[in-house]
Amino acid sequence: MHDLARAPDHVRAPDGRLLRVECSGDPAGRPVFLFHGMPGSRVGPRPRPMFLYQRGTRLISYDRPGYGGSDRRAGRRVVDAVEDVTVVADALGVDRFAVVGRSGGAPHALACAALLPHRVTRAAALVSLAPRDATGLDWFAGMGPSNVRDFRSVLTDPQGFTDRLIPRSAAIRSDPARLLEDLRADLTDDDRLIVSDNGIRSMLLRNYHEAVRSSPYGWLDDALALTSPWGFDPGEIRVPVLCWFGAKDVFSPAAHSTWLAARIPRATAVLEPAAAHFASLRALPTVLGWLLKGTPLPVTPPV
Numbered sequence: 249m250h251d252l253a254r255a256p257d258h259v260r261a262p263d264g265r266l267l268r269v270e271c272s273g274d275p276a277g278r279p280v281f282l283f284h285g286m287p288g289s290r291v292g293p294r295p296r297p298m299f300l301y302q303r304g305t306r307l308i309s310y311d312r313p314g315y316g317g318s319d320r321r322a323g324r325r326v327v328d329a330v331e332d333v334t335v336v337a338d339a340l341g342v343d344r345f346a347v348v349g350r351s352g353g354a355p356h357a358l359a360c361a362a363l364l365p366h367r368v369t370r371a372a373a374l375v376s377l378a379p380r381d382a383t384g385l386d387w388f389a390g391m392g393p394s395n396v397r398d399f400r401s402v403l404t405d406p407q408g409f410t411d412r413l414i415p416r417s418a419a420i421r422s423d424p425a426r427l428l429e430d431l432r433a434d435l436t437d438d439d440r441l442i443v444s445d446n447g448i449r450s451m452l453l454r455n456y457h458e459a460v461r462s463s464p465y466g467w468l469d470d471a472l473a474l475t476s477p478w479g480f481d482p483g484e485i486r487v488p489v490l491c492w493f494g495a496k497d498v499f500s501p502a503a504h505s506t507w508l509a510a511r512i513p514r515a516t517a518v519l520e521p522a523a524a525h526f527a528s529l530r531a532l533p534t535v536l537g538w539l540l541k542g543t544p545l546p547v548t549p550p551v
Contacts (some may be wrong), residue, residue, distance in 0.1 A: 258317070259310075259339040261332060263344040268317030271337055272307045273300025278540050279345040281333060281360070282309045286352025286474070287420075287427075287459035289316040293451040293529050295536070305536060308345070310336050310352055315466030316458045320432030324469055329356035330363045334378070337367070348372040349366040350528050351500055352470050355379075355478060358508070361487050362480045371537045374489040374528040375497055378504035379482070380475045388503030392434035402471045410468055418463035424456035436496050436524040443526055480514050489515040490538055495522030 255275075258268045262539040270290040277332075279330065290309040294300075300307050313321035321328065336343060346369050349357030354376030361371035378385055388396050401409040420427050428443055435443070443449055459466060460534070489512045493505035502519065509517035520527060 256338055259336050261335050263321075265313065265319040265321060266317070267313070267319075267332055267336060268311040269340075270308075270309050271340070272297050273305045277301070277304040277306035279306045279308055279337075279340075280346045280536060280539055281337075282307055282355070283329070283347065283349030283353030283356045284309060284312070284315075284455070284459075285350050287315065287417075287456060287469040288312075288351075288353065289455050289458040291316075291451075291458050292350075292455040293448060293532075295533050299533065300536075303536070303540075304375055304386065305540060308336065308340065308342070311458075312466055312510050314463060314469050316461060318466070319415075320325065320463065320465045322469065324463075324473055325476065325479040326355045326473050327359045328473075329359050333360050334364070334367075338356065341529065344369055346370045346372075348532070348535060350374040350377070350532075350540060351525065352377070352474060354473060354500075358482055358485060358489070358512075359478065359480050361489060362482065362485045365486050366520045368487050370490070371485070372492065372539055373505070373534045374492045374531065374535065375476055375494065375500040376491065376505055377500050378507045379478050381477060382427045382504075382507050385503060385507045387504075390498060390503060392498035394431065394434050395499055398471065399475055400474050404545045405514065406472065409471070410464075413464045413468055417460040417467060420456055421460045424453040427456050428452065434498050435526075435529065436498075438496070438522065439526040442529060448526075448529060466484065469523060482508055485512045485514070487502075487514065488519060490535060491515055492518045492528060492535060493520070493525050495519060495521045496523065498525040499525040 290311045311318035347357040347360045354373035361368045491505045491509040509515040
């Protein structure tokens with residue numbers, strides 16, 4: 249096991265790309281990969297280092313290609329995260345690990361659960377999207393206007409989406425609070441309360457700024473990957489999976505997690521009736537307990 253203080257902050261993929269890595273918590277703790285949202289970065293919201301240390305947790309995160317300090321991988325698919333996670337885990341001397349992803353990061357965590365059953369112990373998908381080609385799912389139903397607009401644009405006019413995303417990313421780089429303001433109309437009262445918390449807001453703003461610091465292409469490539477075939481079948485996942493979601497979420501509607509939980513053989517669905525999208529930030533400490541110790545979570549059957 250490598251010492252956390254000496255852990256590399258950059259790892260080179262076989263094709264020469266650099267991946268920016270960050271570790272937090274107990275250097276000798278049980279490892280968990282945390283996959284950030286869209287847009288996002290390795291510095292996205294997570295429990296404080298002391299909380300992680302006291303619970304024997306080593307949290308590992310990295311910028312997906314095109315975000316923050318990671319080189320772009322044009323045309324990447326969701327399943328391509330498996331190769332990058334393998335490279336990072338090997339560089340850190342980590343053999344077995346759990347994975348957790350939030351929002352746009354959740355499908356990438358599920359990809360690792362599907363293709364690395366010999367290394368992934370458990371997986372958690374918080375407020376996840378389902379595949380765009382999910383059979384029997386009305387993919388846009390229950391989704392807020394801003395997400396519908398963006399994802400429809402990705403599907404019908406990717407160049408137009410790109411042309412709009414470049415200045416939008418530049419504006420967020422100058423003032424990351426603009427992204428929260430852009431989302432405000434679609435936030436529930438509970439989500440507004442969460443993102444107004446000084447600690448969470450500070451982490452979110454740092455996260456958004458780092459996400460688009462170098463380019464808008466991590467965001468663009470995430471949007472393209474999430475709306476294209478993922479490259480794996482969630483039904484092939486054989487490790488235990490937790491699907492955590494809120495009934496009032498309009499960014500990743502509850503039906504998406506319900507669809508995933510119904511198809512993943514060893515999935516546990518946890519529905520929070522009063523929660524929306526950002527409530528997943530509050531759930532993460534409890535989810536880490538489930539990932540590492542099997543601590544049970546209260547289960548509300550999906551509707």
